[in-house]
Amino acid sequence: GGSTGGNPLDTTSAAPSGSASGGGGKAVVGSFDFPESVLLASIYAQALEAKGVQVDEKPNIGTREVVIDQVKSGGLTIVPEYNGNLLAFLDLKNTAATTDEVDTALQQKLPAELEVLDSSPAEDKDSLSITKDTQTKQSLNTMEDLAKVSKDMTFGGPPEFKERWEARLKEVYGIEFKEWKSTGATTADALKDGSIQVGNVFTTDPKMAANNLVALQDTKNIFPAQNVTPLLNKAAATDTIRTTLNDISAKLSTQSLLDMMQKIAVNKDEPATVAKEWLTTNGLG
Amino acid sequence: MSWLIAFFDWLVEFFGDPARWSGPDGIPARLLEHLEFSALALALAVLIAVPLGLLIGHTGRGEVVVVVSANLARALPTLGLLVMFVLLLGAASVWPVIIPLVLLAVPPILVNTFEGIKGVDPELRDAAYGMGLRGGQVLGRVLVPVALPLILLGCRLSAIQVVATTTVAAYTGLGGLGRFIIDGFATKDYARVVGGSVLIVLFALVVQILFALAQRVTVSPGVSRRLKVR
């Protein structure tokens, strides 16, 4: 919506919220509307609480577009981000791919109100996924393979994915779909029941394994690195927050993320419980 | 005032974009989908609620069922039902959306139909039987025409709620005007959110007008007392 010449709604709420005082006292931890983000936010929140920070949680808010706005305005203090997606959000054209490239680019593009901390080795990449069936039938392995047949296929994913990637996919791989569907959280199911043939599923999503899905190889590195990276409202950030979150990022790995997500998705454990467990195991809780 | 200006900017942006007016993502397609969902849900609700209301109103048995079920159905959260049916039936079919909408639409129709029939002047019912009309004839030729304004009112209230609530269908990936709202929100494209909402409100207003017209056509002037006494 940038073309409207400034969003008047934003100005109304531009003032940082009163809770964001200079000290290390308070923080509002938010998350996107998918379980992994909720989990990460819960890890942050509980770790901070353990450090005596007064935490207010706002889980499940919505998409990046909405959440980042809130961090900027001070409605949120901390959000668990993914460096690649954040960069793509700030600069759609940016083609940085590796973790370092992305982090460097990110520092340049970040608006003044925001601050990112260290990237964690834990990564959860975007992917274009298909079912094993489709894979064997059409012998698709890479996204280049997909470009040949994509015109007959229906794509499903979160609504914002189309905005962000439709042009890039066509430009880099020449991938064009017959139809774009908004499938949100049901993408994996939609793939399975055949209402879509290609879906955008995160690589750490336990549904990948559960539903026999495979990710097509991103041979041209279009999907950037997606390391878990805390995003902060600069004005509300304190050193306690910074060190606590950096400690977490250092300990977090892709495998531990996968393990935790497995517990949440299969055992239906609560994100908060899983987070607490991890914090305790890693001596951060 | 900046509010209003932004609002109109968004409307211009949304409706002024020619790309919006074609394709599977375009306004006409979404409008049609919205119409399909709403009409299907409403039709089903009418098919369930009107006969039931007629039966209960006519026989006078099962009044409690109406009151309790209507209250209960009003209390049911549509979003919860939606999720429940998605989990039960999968997201591919339209039923997870249609069933909650039908549940939402049934109570007003049921209650109004029932009240309409029950509220018909007992003298009138008496006169009808007294002239030798059979049970079904009394219902069809006297009670329904007289209760029609209330029955239509129930349908209208339901229709408006259904039109507004079909929006939520988009949450599970189905189409309809709700797509503009959910997708617009996801991408922070307020023009789309506003445009979609305006479309839904217009849709609801058109439904109101259609019902008003239907009322004019179907309800006898003797019941609506539209005619001036000459």
Added chain:
Amino acid sequence: MGDGPPSIWEWIARNWDTGRVDSIRNLLTDHLTMSLVPILLSLVVALPLGLACVRWRWLYQPTSGLMNIVYAIPSLPIFMLLISVTGLSQTTVIIPLTFYGMAVLIPAVVDGLGSVPDHVRQSAVAMGFTPLRRLLAVELPIAVPVVLAGLRVVAVSSISLVSVGALIGQGGLGSLFTRAYQNPFMPPVIVGIVLIVALALVADGLLVLAQRLLTPWVRARKGRA
């Protein structure tokens, strides 16, 4: 933790009171706040507006027309648009619900005052009531049953509508639905639906009780009929 998903009872036990914002208990309190405030607020606003519509009849047409439109606006986009104004707070949910409540209550107040039989109003005038006193001592009390009937509708639908707020992260018990949707799991949905319906029925029951206490003359009438 055991392997495999917990039963619904286990799940409830685990999540009832975790001390975190999304414990069932906290959601329940949030839900209550977000539904009760609009109920009360809409009543407080609808009363004077309804009175004004009765006093100046010409006001009623446009007001009820406007309220008809308000009623046709889906809650979701309003929530979303309001986020930019009121932020991620409960206010965002409370404001639209208040308007929906008004859409029901203003006509209820007008109808309620309209249900005062003309001969009763006339005899009040004839006995020397001043207009204000007549309103307070005669007309409003007689309007109570109709207004309360409207309030019951508002209460039940507010409680059930709050859950839509979950789509912007402010839905009280509704967040159980979004959570269960993102991470497919039935117990939270069941718990959410049951609690919301229960809340609605309790609220409804309380209002019925209030009606009995406030309007003994209506109850007595039913008792005899």
Added chain:
Amino acid sequence: MITFDAVTKRYPDGTVAVDGLSLEAPTGEITVFVGPSGCGKTTSLRMINRMIDATEGQILLDGVPVQGIDPPTLRRGIGYVIQQAGLFPHRRIVDNVATVPYLLGWDRRKARARAMELLERVGLDSALARRYPFQLSGGQQQRVGVARALAADPPVLLMDEPFSAVDPVVRTSLQDELLRLQAELNKTIVFVTHDIDEAIKLGDRVAVLRVGGRLAQLADPKTLLSDPADDFVREFLGRDRGIRRLQFVSTAGLRLRTDLTVEEGFGGGTAEPWALVVSADGAPVGWVADARPDVLEPFGTFVHGRDSMRSALDAALLSPSGCAVGVDENGKVVGVATREALDEALAEAADG
């Protein structure tokens, strides 16, 4: 003929609405059921067309038990008129009247023609035919109700307090209308009312019921007034019973004197204390006392032969002369009934 044979109606809640009722409503006559509220009038009436079924006993229609007839069929052959007319608000007047003909499968054109004819018959302007019921006054609606009941020319007509919702003036005209119609049509009518005056005016026979649904008396109105069966009936008939009885006494036999009239401009000097001044065209002008021939005193008139003794008595009481002026249908004086003549006629009536 409608025959009640030991009919009892007990409602499920135990109320005995009608208790062992036996009576006959003869063909071509108006039988009126009258009695206090709750005495079972409506119940009795509705058992005839099986809107209510009798608990015990049976009702015969020309000797055929109604229990054996399918209710809708039975009802189509019996006209039914109720208090608020019960017109169908969604149908035009003409279609309301044609309801039963339509039901009987008459040709639409024929049914409507019949309806128009009936509207005229009950005294309604044919312009009203295309209106809806709400566009009619209460009295007009009642007339339509009667027309509707007559539409299929049923031999039997049941009327349940048909005129009790309209104001007294309209009510009187509806009653007169009914009597006129009945003189033409000769239906078997059962008429329910709680108004004893109406019962006496309309009924060929009046059945007085007491609460609990027992018959207190069945008699023609005159007998009822002169010979109430018991205190209940006497009480129910109310005051003025003696005066009202005179309604059934004709003035045809009333002896009139023609020697008491004088022309206008009369100067006094007859042998009688009073003389009636009559105008040139025969209309009464006033009484003059012999003592004061220039003062015109009030007078009262009755139509000789048509009006009842009640009118004659009233006319006599209006004048200081104590005499009633008998006139013809055109208002011309035909003679004077003196107090002696009245006394004579009244004594005769009391004896008869």
Added chain:
Amino acid sequence: MITFDAVTKRYPDGTVAVDGLSLEAPTGEITVFVGPSGCGKTTSLRMINRMIDATEGQILLDGVPVQGIDPPTLRRGIGYVIQQAGLFPHRRIVDNVATVPYLLGWDRRKARARAMELLERVGLDSALARRYPFQLSGGQQQRVGVARALAADPPVLLMDEPFSAVDPVVRTSLQDELLRLQAELNKTIVFVTHDIDEAIKLGDRVAVLRVGGRLAQLADPKTLLSDPADDFVREFLGRDRGIRRLQFVSTAGLRLRTDLTVEEGFGGGTAEPWALVVSADGAPVGWVADARPDVLEPFGTFVHGRDSMRSALDAALLSPSGCAVGVDENGKVVGVATREALDEALAEAADG
């Protein structure tokens, strides 16, 4: 005293409801406004307590123009009773009655005590005091309406068709009640009705209005019946005017014969054609004709001195003997009014 001084009411739509009305309603009397529907009765009444303001002319209350008085204050000093009673459905009967005392700031206890006293006065059981209006019958509600109007003991009472919604029997008892109350309380009452019988029964003075709100006649009931001002009034008074007039003629002066009574077991053989058989305790048993001493014929009675000539005439007409039986308040025979005696009394009445 209430004075209408050339009062005109023109509604905004141009309807002239009352046109130059001038009359007085004297203190302590019942003045009845009567007339056909729409003749401006209600409008006239409501101008007194300023529920409607006159367009021209003025209304004085004991010489003070009502225009000068603040309406609520004015109204608290004037009782007002209307057709549907207008009771507050949400208040108990006792609180309904105490409404004006509460408004006047009386102590709650005192107001309720006053209400209870009034309920008793209008003939209501004190057990009803704690009920709600809908739990009362129409007649009882009307009584409460009257009690409520009387609560603050206002000198003036306005009553707008107060009894027209209840059935005739209850209506009669309410009318009697009102007359009894008025005999005790001596209020200045303005009473509106469209029922001429009610007007005649209740009114000390009756004002007949014609449509357009013009006064047709203002007179006491007897004068009204004997001397209607014009055809409109005559028409409005309706039939039986002569008979009804007898209502105002007392039987006190009626000559009774005491020589016509015989004891039970009488065997025949008086000089008279008829004899009245009286039981041992003085109650009438029946007439016997000299010719057939074993057959008891019906009789009619009137309370001598209390009942009117109308009752006496009715009693005479009930019997073949033509004589009315005069009894005392306890039903004991005090004498017999022969036809000659009645004629005599009637002639006297007609002259007066």
